[in-house]
Amino acid sequence: MPRLPAREVLGAIATGFAEFPTPLRDEPADGPIGWPGYREARASAEERTGEKESVVCGTAKIGDVEAVLIAFEFGFLGGSLGQRTGDRVEAAFAHARDARLPVVSLIATGGSRMQQGMRALMQLQRVARASALTRASGIPQISVLRDPATGGGWATLGAGADVVLALPEAQVGFAGSRVRPEGSPEAYTAEAKLGWGQVDAIVDPAALGATLERWLRLLTTRSSAAAPPPAALRPAPLPSTGWEAVQAARAPERARAHEYLDAYFEWRADISGDRVGGVDPGVACGFGWRDGRTIAYAAQCGTPTLPAGFRTAARLVRLASRLGLPVLTLVDTPGAANDAAAEQAGVGGAIAAMFEAVATAAIPVTTLVIGEGGSGGALAFAAAESTWVTPDAYFSVTSPEAAAAILKRPASEVPDIANQLHLRPQDLVDLGVARAVVSPAR
Template sequence: MAEGARAVLADVAAEFAELPFTDPGQTTVDGPIGWPGYDDARSRAAERTGEAESVVCGVGKIGRAEAVLVAFEFGFLGGSIGERTGLRVQAAFTRARELGLPVVSLVATGGSRMQEGMRALTQLHRLARQSALHRAAGLPQVAVLRDPATGGGWATLGAGADVTLALPGAQVGFAGSRVRPPGDDHAYTAESQHEHGHVDQLVDRAALPARLERWLLLLTCRSAAAADPPRALGAAEPPADGWAAVRRARAPERPRADAYLDAHFDWREDLGGDRCGGVDPGVRCGFGWRDGRAVAYAAQCGTPTLPAGFRTAARLVRLADRLGIPVLTLVDTPGAANDGAAERAGAGPAIAELFGAVASASVPVTTLVVGEGGSGGALAFAAPDRTWVTPDSYFSVTSPEAAASILKRAAADVPATANALRLRPADLVELSVARGIVGP
């Protein structure tokens, strides 16, 4: 059984003040559908746990950050969501908006409360409504998935949060252990949800307070100022011609996105996937801390970008835009993945999604091309008016090899084709594709 709500709150928050709640009182015997013995079951649960319901809500301090905390008490009827649970969560979200605070949900629930029938299930509408109102107010939500996190609790407060963390080994899934088909137990674990892009990070219990503090600091630091492009980490001298620029950008020793992110930020936290079942290991998305403020980042790591990578980047840009946090993108890809698997996974729609997210962002987006800039798969990551390039990068309508093939040229003509494409850093500045070339 999951650890009690009070113990989790004491471990996570240095200070916690429970919110007052006016119970609407009981108007029926054994609940809204007259479930035999329900009143007795509630009384026993209250006596056993010391709680009046399956959630405990209040304002807490997590390190330097403040948030409204919603902690599920699994010992109270399996942390199930009933009508009073929904009312308490609604009151907590309402108070959070009054205070301008984020909400952290510490989820441990088996789902909706059977003894209240559809009156229990419709509380998911209530929870979803509160989550939507919080998003509309520009306030972040973080979920921590404890064990178990199933049913409607996972499908609203858990999966619906801006950032979802999970304790290793936790049972996480829409179907609870007693109703799902046998044979694929791994699919219902925190590890599987992380592998498939539904959970952002797996966090050990001991590291949870510090990780929550970092996320809350990052997500609540609004700024109107654009992010500065990082400094160049590789070669400083300009390439001799277009083909030299291509070969330099493709060099194995050339610095990649991780080196740029580590050098640019004091510390950072990654998001884990596209929330649609996909993760692209060749794309890094998250939020970093630099010079006392937060910056969101979406970085290509030098590989063909998968549809999941474009969708994760679009998720990042939309989240940063809603929270008022500037965005930094790093371009480095030979192009979008173009095999059959990528097409079936929606390469075109995923690229369109990212183009739309960047185009509609109200926060400033800054781009640095750090390596290969291959065609539309690279351009989707680029800001149309705030793009810089490094001396060891190139940006092209397509690769020189593909251009030669399209123009029915011989393989020996690839270097000349690269020169004709005017893809060098200096060419990009002259063509007004880039604002400038960054130095070391």
Template sequence: MRELIDAVCSAFTEFDVPLAGSDVDGPIGWPGYGSSRLRAQERTGERESVVCGIGKIGGVEATLIVFEFGFLGGSLGRRTGDRIEAAFSRARELRTPVVSLIATGGSRMQEGMVALSQLQRIARQAALTRAAGLPQISVLRDPTTGGGWATLGAGADVVLALPGAQVGFAGSRVRPAGDASAYTAESQLAAGQVDQIVEDLPGALTRWLTLLTNASSESPEPPEALGSATLPETGWEAVQATRAPSRPHAGAYLDAYFDWREPISGDRCGGVDPGVRCGFGSRGGATFAYAAQSGAATLPAGFRTAARLVRLADRLGIPVLTLVDTPGAANDSAAERAGAGAAIADLFEAVASASVPVTTLVIGEGGSGGALAFAAPGQTWVAPDSYFSVTSPEAATSILKLPPDQVPTTANQLRLRPQDLVELGIAEGIV
């Protein structure tokens, strides 16, 4: 564990936290518990299952909570709770981000409900730190299970994991027989519970702490247009321009806009939408957040991930750039069962309530409410090869019970061209 601390940070100073409780066999008198604890101290050289202190990661001072799995399986007991509570309190005093390097089997059974109740203490401290506007990053080592996963791990703003780490609420000795691959970092990434799996932990922590502590003080400028600069003459021409295979999509815009960036992934509800890109990027030495549609129909998980991004950025004071490009929200039966309406409402609410500046650029298709949920009222711009419409021309034609050959005419009537959007007051201008 000490080697891990030395690898990720410099000038580490451990906090001095008194060890509460003098009872040899713990709060519930578990036979032999005192002896087990003494052996753990001799084996690891540590007095408890966590070490907490302050260190510098890259150029950023951070409060570290580091688990020693060799000390009773990195389990959470009363003294562990004392240390973690003190660490969060110091982080708020010092105004530092919190980085938790977790390796734990869960709550310490030899302390019974006293051990389990430490999860409430940890949750309270994390909530206070979140309310103070300080970022929290967790690193899931092998294993991260039980209450450590369900508090410090899954509850962090950004969740990183080491390759192959066992991650899950149920530990290996208590889970039902079945698919063990479900309890891996890779599986949790696929299920939207983890943001990144990292090989270079010191580098990843340096990048993330740099981004999350260096918010821009300016509103995001809309990106420059990367596609055609020619405005369409008709609505149907505008629609066709957005559907051209050569039109640049979100990846090209993000690469051109940011010097470098780091993604977040997943909605924390079991879903990932590959058609929505969210994260934080550095532009001119300052950080902006981004949520970008990539041209596909947006899934409920995409709306929830974007809402998570907007709320996190708002809490940390980081301005947000959104890119609109979708034919609309996914509307099949799977999307309805996954809560499409509630997910779209969640993003509308997140954007509407954000106190940080949010700037939007429509870079392609702007299909109905699934696109509008990503757009900032009063701060939406449009690219020349984009459109924004109450619904697609095809859907409008179908709703009006017109023959399919009327789709181009309907597109013209919808006034969805970039210049129409500016004239209607929907967009501020054409980039």
């Protein structure tokens, strides 16, 4: 797709853009290391683009939400990061903190400016520090990966944002096209990064403004009140036995996580991936709009939860906690994945990360058990003293089948073991595991 100039991109997604009057530092005409021809290259870039540097920074409204925008101009020396780029980006983040405004970075860069040597590379430290200070202030950051998004721009503003969006077929990677190993060009695409859990969504350029408006509304509308538990979506009697509870939770017609999320929210937006190479399609995480406020969600969708699922959910809870947004979790899993691949991927550490995220959250977490609650893999998603359960769900220390295997009892005794585990919804209330059994909405 064509590489649009920075100001054209800004004009397409925002209104009222006002550029910061950031002064340009004095530097030798040939740059800090006297690179031959640098003076002429800069002059040519200025004439060609009409810009004084490789990045344009200012404030604007995207929809009704005011934000700080950082837009790279690829036509200016490949959107490379130099000393003056660092000055502008640092000032933009400082303004965001002072004005309490979210930050949107529109990235199109080949990386650090080679003609400035280590002075250019050191700008990554400045950018990373400015971003981290802003993150610690509870201000959300969104990055949009244009084409290309490589080198330090990807490894700081791009990959380090709270929500990472990308344009279709954008080139994304730490190594630029001229220095990467031959072969596997598909690995350096936005689509590959989405599949590997490093990008949240691919967005069509025509929909970018509307998508950013929704995300900014979600991430900036705060509320300290806990999320109310959803109502049950299917009328169901309480089970008479533990085995009846297990069968009800495993029934194909029982309502699933996406049905609950669709019924609970007016609209929502998903995040995707654990940022370290994994995606679990059996875990849905994101932010939803309900009754004029934002509620974050992490929902198990009925499959064994993979390490990537726990890490994505932990990422969601930590982000919501930092932004002051309540969280709803939905429990529905036979348990954590326990095969060799899960062990190699660090399932124990991933579960621990989710336990820690929920336990240390600075915001209220509400849990509804909507199906199977299988052992620690389910409990990691559950909030202590703030868990509810539907009539067609159960929660157990382990599955009845696993309990039979552990106790070396025959499969014929599985129904009796289910009864002995006290896993019915009403048992969970009696045991203090759940606060109540939810009823269908009237």
